[in-house]
Amino acid sequence: MSERSYHLKELARECRKASSIVAQLSTTEKNKLLQTMAKVLLDQKQDIIDANTRDLSKARGNGLSDAMIDRLVLNTPRIEKMATALQEIAELPDPVGEITKTWYRPNGLQVSYQRIPLGVIAMIYESRPNVTSDAAGLCLKSGNAVYLRGGSEAFSSNQAIADALHHALESHRLPPGAITLVPTTDREAILEMLHLTDLIDVVIPRGGEGLIRFVNENSRIPVIKHYKGVCHQFVDASADVDMAIDLLIDGKCSRPGVCNALETILVHSQIADTFLTKAAPILDHHGVTLKGCQRTMRILESIQPANEDDFFAEYLSLTLSIKIVDSLDQAVAHIAEYGSDHTEVIVTQDYANAREFLRRVNSSVVLVNASSRFSDGGELGLGAEIGISTTKLHAFGPMGLQALTTKKFVVQGDGQVRHPL
């Protein structure tokens, strides 16, 4: 075993030990800790900005793209936002200890489900350094310890944030292991982390599809992940055309680079002419490039053809595919074939079709007459989001604090035995 691998394991062991202390903190203790964490981020703002400056000059030297640099930058407003996020997490209800259901058995046993922390949560993430404090806040509030492995570009920034947070832990007499930042950033280190099955309970990767696939391929620890969002909006024959256009513009244009943005619009043939001729100039005004099926091209003659690959694509840009369908059945079948189980919208005034779409489409978020952009932990009312899952095990869709807990059975009796002698 290499020295480094010993080190990673030793760090995970300290994190695990800390997790059993964090699991027992009261809600008040956790909330005070989060407030202190917010305070030290502001107190040590200059150290964090200095560290970030070092990361940025390295990144520029390595020729990182402007988009990557932008994700990396920490300045006063961004650090204030990180602090505010921690304060907001402090104000969320504590999921730990919640009894979600209680029932009695015929023999008098009282059985309950009760939420408990997961234990140690490993986050593997790329350039954005704010994930360091966001993840620490969410994991601690839900009674877990966190084992963080950030990206190499943000190495110094993450270290400075972790240093600040360790001051907060120290002032509450909590072990530094509760927020563990792994000091190595190569993929070999990830590989080693992914085999610490006795010490880490779940791995949440956040970043590009390459990183997420690497984690999923190599992990022996359960992984919660999401690859991509190919989100659809179906404009039913009975749709309110203006509403359908508003929802389309919001879904496609308000932030095209995120996973809950629309990629494909499915239009019922009975309304296609009216809807498309009215929507096209508005989309054009917003700079959207349209690609359509053969039937769409008969209505909008100047647009590009959409091929099979287009319907599978997550454009992450202002491109939209259009397909005309003859029924709700065909829309549902298209989503089942090309979708990514992320988020789907129906725009309709028809009661039966709204019900049928909600019943038959089993993506993580299914909406009637609302924008796909609401598929987000904050917008749905989960308070804050640790990530989003498009695999169905444990959590499906946006994940808030509850997704960082599990449930145990609590059984209270008066001496009941199963096989009376």
Added chain:
Amino acid sequence: MSERSYHLKELARECRKASSIVAQLSTTEKNKLLQTMAKVLLDQKQDIIDANTRDLSKARGNGLSDAMIDRLVLNTPRIEKMATALQEIAELPDPVGEITKTWYRPNGLQVSYQRIPLGVIAMIYESRPNVTSDAAGLCLKSGNAVYLRGGSEAFSSNQAIADALHHALESHRLPPGAITLVPTTDREAILEMLHLTDLIDVVIPRGGEGLIRFVNENSRIPVIKHYKGVCHQFVDASADVDMAIDLLIDGKCSRPGVCNALETILVHSQIADTFLTKAAPILDHHGVTLKGCQRTMRILESIQPANEDDFFAEYLSLTLSIKIVDSLDQAVAHIAEYGSDHTEVIVTQDYANAREFLRRVNSSVVLVNASSRFSDGGELGLGAEIGISTTKLHAFGPMGLQALTTKKFVVQGDGQVRHPL
């Protein structure tokens, strides 16, 4: 790609296709199907017994142990029990479609969690052929298709059971893929299954620790598993001695070979003398071999010493380790160090200690004054059990029909957009 691997993938593809049909069945349709499945098992009883006879004669030829042979045997009472199990599953409430929570957002959006099937559930199991029909019943009732890979010893029996169940599917015009039995039994076939990430949603291995570790090491698909049960009973200073003895005898002796049987009893030093001198002859009468810590051996002089390995052991036999502790704290620490997160009991008359044990012990089932043997899906009121999970992701503890579902977000609006223009 070998011909077989193509075959396995093709079968999984058929199973996946069937899963989207099964997911849409109404509760009535599913219940009728399960009733028919029960009926055909009885109708084709003789074919199943004949197939089982072939397996048994092979097993005897291969020198299988009596215990293994016993698990393999199918006779009229056992087939009737399988049919009854299917009828009982038909009578359980349908988890699919259940809205577990609904709330409104300030903008008027109505958000709900709704249960949906997982999709395709793969079961990998060893000798007991009844798992074939039990798993099929539970998976279909929860709206899933099932991909079964049974043990080589039960090859013909499993095939005969699957044939019967396919008759039931056919008579309800459902595709045979809904219950897929993989016709190969070697480990290579398991390896190939475990890489079908796009076709299978979850893998549940049932059998020896070797099989379960193999599945967990090699799966790219999420796995729900449990390795072993090292269950504890803590006899607190305030315990009712007779109750503690009744619970111990039930927990240890009613079925020592199962995972919810007790392995270690922790006794508070203030009650140790009274409890142990009263319990020892009763345990002896039940044929239990005792192993104790140094302090126990001062009270029960004739017993064997318990070493470190004993406290980690899942005996699966009539052996019990005993340790004397000085406090609830020490009991909780012992469980954290040696336990398997399965099931723990406290026997106490003290209100504060009962609460503290329930709060601090985060095993999957924690009981006050009740036998560890209640840690079972049927006994806790889940209706039927597909397995038990000692990992915390998705499910923790006994798993019933609900554990075979996930939840989607259902959002209903009136045209809400996230960023009004």
